[in-house]
Amino acid sequence: xxxxxxxxxxxxxxxxxxxxxxxxxxxxxxxxxxxxxxxxxxxxxxxxxxxxxxxxxxxxxxxxxxxxxxxxxxxxxxxxxxxxxxxxxxxxxxxxxxxxxxxxxxxxxxxxxxxxxxxxxxxxxxxxxxxxxxxxxxxxxxxxxxxxxxxxxxxxxxxxxxxxxxxxxxxxxxxxxxxxxxxxxxxxxxxxxxxxxxxxxxxxxxxxxxxxxxxxxxxxxxxxxxxxxxxxxxxxxxxxxxxxxxxxxxxxxxxxxxxxxxxxxxxxxxxxxxxxxxxxxxxxxxxxxxxxxxxxxxxxxxxxxxxxxxxxxxxxxxxxxxxx
Ligand code: DGY
Numbered sequence: 001x002x003x004x005x006x007x008x009x010x011x012x013x014x015x016x017x018x019x020x021x022x023x024x025x026x027x028x029x030x031x032x033x034x035x036x037x038x039x040x041x042x043x044x045x046x047x048x049x050x051x052x053x054x055x056x057x058x059x060x061x062x063x064x065x066x067x068x069x070x071x072x073x074x075x076x077x078x079x080x081x082x083x084x085x086x087x088x089x090x091x092x093x094x095x096x097x098x099x100x101x102x103x104x105x106x107x108x109x110x111x112x113x114x115x116x117x118x119x120x121x122x123x124x125x126x127x128x129x130x131x132x133x134x135x136x137x138x139x140x141x142x143x144x145x146x147x148x149x150x151x152x153x154x155x156x157x158x159x160x161x162x163x164x165x166x167x168x169x170x171x172x173x174x175x176x177x178x179x180x181x182x183x184x185x186x187x188x189x190x191x192x193x194x195x196x197x198x199x200x201x202x203x204x205x206x207x208x209x210x211x212x213x214x215x216x217x218x219x220x221x222x223x224x225x226x227x228x229x230x231x232x233x234x235x236x237x238x239x240x241x242x243x244x245x246x247x248x249x250x251x252x253x254x255x256x257x258x259x260x261x262x263x264x265x266x267x268x269x270x271x272x273x274x275x276x277x278x279x280x281x282x283x284x285x286x287x288x289x290x291x292x293x294x295x296x297x298x299x300x301x302x303x304x305x306x307x308x309x310x311x312x313x314x315x316x317x318x319x320x321x322x323x324x
Pocket of ligand 1 (some may be wrong): 078289
């Protein structure tokens with residue numbers, strides 16, 4: 001019988017469970033929906049868990065950590081983003097935090113490119129017209145979108161995913177690729193991307209892909225002032241985190257024509273309520289946070305999260321360790 005015990009906050013793919021079973025007795029929330037926060041706290045109090053494998057939807061705060069007790073070694077999230085975890089509180093308790101970097105880069109980059117093309121070419125409206133029976137005779141000016149050829153691409157956050165997006169889009173005829181980040185990155189040369197400051201990025205680019213994490217610095221970077229600076233023809237794509245964009249400001253910018261269109265795979269809040277103004281806007285394409293929804297990625301994410309838990313209880317450095 002394993003001497004370590006892990007709590008898993010959701011049903012997860014088998015490769016993750018199989019891996020965990022090598023080292024842990026597993027206790028888990030046997031549901032596809034989110035565990036309520038108070039139930040998670042009760043669970044943490046009910047038993048002395050050595051590891052907590054959570055999802056990006058679980059708020060891991062002081063209350064959860066207090067309930068878990070001092071033997072907890074790690075909070076391992078099955079996601080790249082970890083803004084749901086109070087990393088400072090974890091550090092105070094010597095609880096490691098780990099995420100799943102690298103294994104969803106391709107799936108998220110592919111989805112970002114899909115969303116950009118959908119938004120530029122108004123494909124969601126086209127599909128909707130066919131389903132609704134409003135597809136009439138061919139018309140010269142119906143559902144006309146924007147070509148990528150000859151345009152300027154901007155990437156806000158040239159990490160693994162931003163790089164994957166720009167690398168894929170390189171062959172679509174953009175004349176220039178700009179990126180803006182906390183700092184300049186050496187691998188930008190590989191895709192002939194040039195560093196530009198944020199002001200330059202938003203004023204210059206025709207397409208902007210938001211691929212960054214949500215941090216206090218990136219929160220609402222795209223706001224009323226930003227939209228005023230952007231081209232009226234600009235198309236904004238977000239597959240990073242919803243909180244990077246001020247959604248009230250986005251509604252105004254799309255309504256007034258300050259920017260042309262937006263494609264969002266992430267929103268604030270999630271799920272975005274059906275009656276949110278963005279949902280009914282023709283120039284906003286919204287997907288339900290499905291960037292990493294491939295079996296390849298999800299199996300790999302579950303497995304790396306499990307390996308992170310095992311490493312922590314074996315006193316090794318988890319491969320996804322988040323630096324405090
Ligand atoms: C992540 O890994 O953070 C993604 O947003 C989940 O799809």
